[in-house]
Amino acid sequence: MTVEQFTDPFIAAYRRVPPVGSGICPLCHRGVRLDASLCYSCSVTMRQVSRPVTEILPISFYEVPDQYWNVLRYYKDSPAPQVRDQLGTVLAATVARFVAQHWACIVGMTGGQPTLVTTVPSTGGRQGQHPLARAVCRSTLLHPLYRDLLTLGEVQLSRLRASDGGFTSKYQLGGHRVLLIEDTFTSGTRTQSAASALHLAGAAAVGVVAAGRVIDPAYSADCRRVWDYATAKPFTFDVCARCTAEACPSGN
Ligand SMILES: [Zn+2]
Ligand SMILES: [Zn+2]
Numbered sequence: 639m640t641v642e643q644f645t646d647p648f649i650a651a652y653r654r655v656p657p658v659g660s661g662i663c664p665l666c667h668r669g670v671r672l673d674a675s676l677c678y679s680c681s682v683t684m685r686q687v688s689r690p691v692t693e694i695l696p697i698s699f700y701e702v703p704d705q706y707w708n709v710l711r712y713y714k715d716s717p718a719p720q721v722r723d724q725l726g727t728v729l730a731a732t733v734a735r736f737v738a739q740h741w742a743c744i745v746g747m748t749g750g751q752p753t754l755v756t757t758v759p760s761t762g763g764r765q766g767q768h769p770l771a772r773a774v775c776r777s778t779l780l781h782p783l784y785r786d787l788l789t790l791g792e793v794q795l796s797r798l799r800a801s802d803g804g805f806t807s808k809y810q811l812g813g814h815r816v817l818l819i820e821d822t823f824t825s826g827t828r829t830q831s832a833a834s835a836l837h838l839a840g841a842a843a844v845g846v847v848a849a850g851r852v853i854d855p856a857y858s859a860d861c862r863r864v865w866d867y868a869t870a871k872p873f874t875f876d877v878c879a880r881c882t883a884e885a886c887p888s889g890n
Contacts, residue, residue, distance in 0.1 A: 641738070644731035645875070651705035652698040652732075652873035655851065656864055656886035666823060666851055667696055667879055669860030672888060679798060683826035686800040689837030690830045691844055694823060695747060695880055696851035697736045699868045710822050710850045714769040726773050733819060733849060734777035735875055741779070743880040744817060747845035752817035755783040758832045759790055759805065770821050780819070787811070787839075788832055795827050804831030807839030815843040823848035863889045 658664045663677035665684065670677045676684065684690040700706040709732075713725035737744060745751055757770045767786075775781045786808075793803035804827075816836050820829055823846075833844045855865035867886040877883075 641731040641735035644727060645735050648705075648728055648732075649873060651709070653700060653706070653853075653865075653868035654871060654873050654882075655696045655699055655879035656867050657879050657882050657884075658693075659885045659888065661860065661888035662864065662886060665692060666694055666826065667699075667864070668851070668853060669858070669862075669864035669886070669889070671860060679825040682798050683800040683830045687802050687830045687834035689802075689834040691833040691846055693747060694820075694829065694846040694848055694851075695740075695743065695878060696823060696848045697732060697878070698850055698873065699853045699865070700850045701853055701855060701865070706850055707852070713773070714764075714821075722769065726769055727776075729770075729821070729849060730773035730776040733774060733847070734779070736878070737777060737847065738779055739875050740878045740881065743878055744845055744847065746880065748815040748817060748843045750815050750843070752783060752845065753814045754785050754787065754811070755780045755817045755819065756785055756787040756836075757819050758828050759786075759788050761790065761795060761828070770819065774819050780817075783817070785809075787816070788835060791831075791835065795831055798825050798827060800827045800830040800834075802831070802834050802838060804828070805835040807835050807841075810840050811836060812840040813842050814840070815845070816841045818844055818846045820846060820848040821850065823851045860889055863887065 665680040668677045788805040791803040791806045793801040795804040855862045
């Protein structure tokens with residue numbers, strides 16, 4: 639089966655992500671007030687590390703609960719192995735299809751071809767290879783570049799408390815351009831801590847692709863505005879938040 643055959647039956651579950659622009663957080667693509675430079679959580683977590691990323695590329699928005707949230711949560715946490723397997727395949731195909739289609743957009747984010755691909759280690763005491771690493775390695779494009787670079791650091795991360803010490807790179811990364819794949823992006827705590835650790839180990843650039851970015855449409859008028867954009871038209875893998883020409887209305 640091809641990645642299209644795994645993801646097409648599922649296409650109604652993905653939500654469009656608007657491009658960066660007026661009224662959109664330039665880091666995570668969430669809706670913000672027109673006078674805000676970043677959304678609240680990005681502004682907090684970005685300041686807490688010395689070498690943050692300034693941009694991430696979400697594949698799809700989701701809300702809690704919905705069908706895509708169900709995939710992103712239960713591919714790793716379902717008690718049933720066959721459910722983890724089935725949802726893990728959907729996630730693997732989602733990532734593989736997206737990166738193959740938008741490799742040029744990813745290269746734009748990292749300022750050149752990524753030379754390494756990695757994921758963030760589990761903070762919840764999970765043993766063995768993380769299910770996300772397994773999913774990422776099912777992409778023929780990503781697998782040759784994949785290395786398990788990060789290990790848990792001395793600082794225990796908690797919500798909205800990012801830190802340079804949350805993760806440590808096992809290797810010196812002098813000159814490498816690293817593509818970091820996340821399953822979900824919520825506040826940026828884990829992503830910014832991981833990105834900073836990679837930069838501090840010498841990475842020349844770090845780009846982030848997040849399979850999902852959560853949106854709570856009830857949180858604010860600006861979140862409702864991006865959710866309306868996200869759901870107004872069917873999702874397509876043909877464009878991403880970096881290459882779409884369709885801006886989100888900026889609100890008031
Ligand atoms: Zn943000
Ligand atoms: Zn693109």
